[in-house]
Amino acid sequence: MDFSVSEKMQTILGMIDEFVEKELIPLEPEFLTKPSTNLLPVFEEKRKMVKQMELWAPNHPREYGGMELDLLEHALVSESLGRSPLGHYIFGCQAPDAGNIEILHQFGSDEQKAKYLGPLVDGKIRSCFSMTEVELPGSNPVMMDTTAVKDGDDYVINGQKWYTSSADGAEFAIVMVVTNPEAGRYLQASMIIVPTDTPGFNLVRNIPVMGHAGEDYFSHAEILYQNCRVPQSNLLGPEGHGFVIAQERLGPGRIHHCMRWIGICNRAFDLMVARARDRIIAPDRKLAAKQIIQSWIAECAADIQGARLMVLHAAWMIENVGKKEARKEISLIKFVVANVMQKVIDRSLQVHGGLGMTDDTILAFYYRHERAARIYDGADEVHKISVAKRILKEYEGKRVR
Numbered sequence: 300m301d302f303s304v305s306e307k308m309q310t311i312l313g314m315i316d317e318f319v320e321k322e323l324i325p326l327e328p329e330f331l332t333k334p335s336t337n338l339l340p341v342f343e344e345k346r347k348m349v350k351q352m353e354l355w356a357p358n359h360p361r362e363y364g365g366m367e368l369d370l371l372e373h374a375l376v377s378e379s380l381g382r383s384p385l386g387h388y389i390f391g392c393q394a395p396d397a398g399n400i401e402i403l404h405q406f407g408s409d410e411q412k413a414k415y416l417g418p419l420v421d422g423k424i425r426s427c428f429s430m431t432e433v434e435l436p437g438s439n440p441v442m443m444d445t446t447a448v449k450d451g452d453d454y455v456i457n458g459q460k461w462y463t464s465s466a467d468g469a470e471f472a473i474v475m476v477v478t479n480p481e482a483g484r485y486l487q488a489s490m491i492i493v494p495t496d497t498p499g500f501n502l503v504r505n506i507p508v509m510g511h512a513g514e515d516y517f518s519h520a521e522i523l524y525q526n527c528r529v530p531q532s533n534l535l536g537p538e539g540h541g542f543v544i545a546q547e548r549l550g551p552g553r554i555h556h557c558m559r560w561i562g563i564c565n566r567a568f569d570l571m572v573a574r575a576r577d578r579i580i581a582p583d584r585k586l587a588a589k590q591i592i593q594s595w596i597a598e599c600a601a602d603i604q605g606a607r608l609m610v611l612h613a614a615w616m617i618e619n620v621g622k623k624e625a626r627k628e629i630s631l632i633k634f635v636v637a638n639v640m641q642k643v644i645d646r647s648l649q650v651h652g653g654l655g656m657t658d659d660t661i662l663a664f665y666y667r668h669e670r671a672a673r674i675y676d677g678a679d680e681v682h683k684i685s686v687a688k689r690i691l692k693e694y695e696g697k698r699v700r
């Protein structure tokens with residue numbers, strides 16, 4: 300396994316780090332205290348700069364204007380961009396668009412690609428992914444109430460979804476619906492593209508999450524689909540293949556998320572060390588002189604490095620052995636990195652004392668927002684069970700002394 304960073308990537312990462320430091324981190328005080336919509340013109344300006352630097356859409360296909368970096372390369376980019384909550388959005392590789400771009404590219408019809416893929420990669424429009432339902436467990440998504448019933452040339456969709464992230468201001472949703480209730484458990488659902496201006500697509504509210512409902516890209520919506528009618532040509536991929544396609548969306552997506560979380564860890568760690576070095580806690584003493592703080596610094600450094608290597612290894616496995624064979628590694632990183640991130644943010648916040656609770660640093664934002672990492676894309680417990688089952692199976696018939 301070789302995780303050395305090529306010269307090309309060193310240059311790219313250097314440019315990204317500098318951009319995040321000089322152009323994005325200075326926007327954060329306003330981002331943290333005002334509606335993000337106030338900043339949309341500035342975001343557009345920064346996105347233009349990224350395009351001029353030819354760093355736009357690092358993970359997306361070249362034919363649509365992206366850089367087409369491979370998974371390991373983009374993992375490193377994701378780490379750099381994770382240092383700011385604005386990073387991925389400004390560079391055109393933000394979730395949920397990134398996943399939607401992948402599946403549109405892989406499964407979209409020519410017509411769907413022409414209509415949605417180009418503008419999406421270009422950042423002219425945004426999209427959302429609408430799967431989780433209010434009344435049924437997202438952890439067991441085969442339990443789904445939202446249906447799409449054929450009527451003439453159309454599908455008519457009815458159901459209630461929530462946590463449809465970034466639906467506010469999105470051009471279209473990719474909605475997971477039951478189309479084939481008589482089929483086997485994993486072949487009942489399909490993905491359908493629903494433009495958000497379709498009658499019957501009702502954005503009920505942006506859900507308040509940890510005290511903030513947010514707006515536009517930075518929000519999570521509840522959506523009521525009421526006799527929402529779209530042409531059958533909006534079906535994405537084959538009918539009944541919703542979960543097959545969802546599986547495709549998750550592997551690389553987890554690497555992107557986990558490396559973004561490592562970027563967040565790096566930022567929180569830097570802030571923790573800097574604060575410990577600067578904060579005077581007695582006339583002749585800085586906080587960094589205390590053993591307990593030193594222990595936290597050492598532990599966090601070890602945790603971050605371990606988690607980072609696990610993610611790079613999982614990305615390497617996906618690229619070199621295959622997504623299917625890397626399932627255990629993908630599940631492992633999902634809960635390990637989410638928990639490392641939570642611990643590092645918490646320790647950093649603690650070192651900052653009262654300041655850590657304010658929005659004068661980025662820590663409170665990360666503390667609120669990134670708690671969700673242990674829930675979305677599979678809760679910790681679900682991944683742990685899945686890993687344990689695989690390991691137990693590996694030991695079947697094995698003689699251990």
Ligand SMILES: Cc1cc2nc3c(=O)[nH]c(=O)nc-3n(C[C@H](O)[C@H](O)[C@H](O)COP(=O)(O)OP(=O)(O)OC[C@H]3O[C@@H](n4cnc5c(N)ncnc54)[C@H](O)[C@@H]3O)c2cc1C
Nearest residue numbers: 428429430431436437438462463464671674675676678680
């Ligand atoms: C910030 C955020 C953004 C999101 N964005 C999107 C999005 O864009 N699109 C979308 O469709 N969804 C999205 N989601 C929803 C997310 O995918 C679900 O919340 C997740 O799948 C869990 O489903 P649930 O909330 O229904 O919890 P449940 O399925 O009810 O599970 C609740 C808890 O039960 C425990 N649990 C569940 N199953 C098991 C098990 N088998 N064994 C042991 N314990 C178990 C876990 O602790 C779990 O946290 C988002 C969620 C959040 C928080």
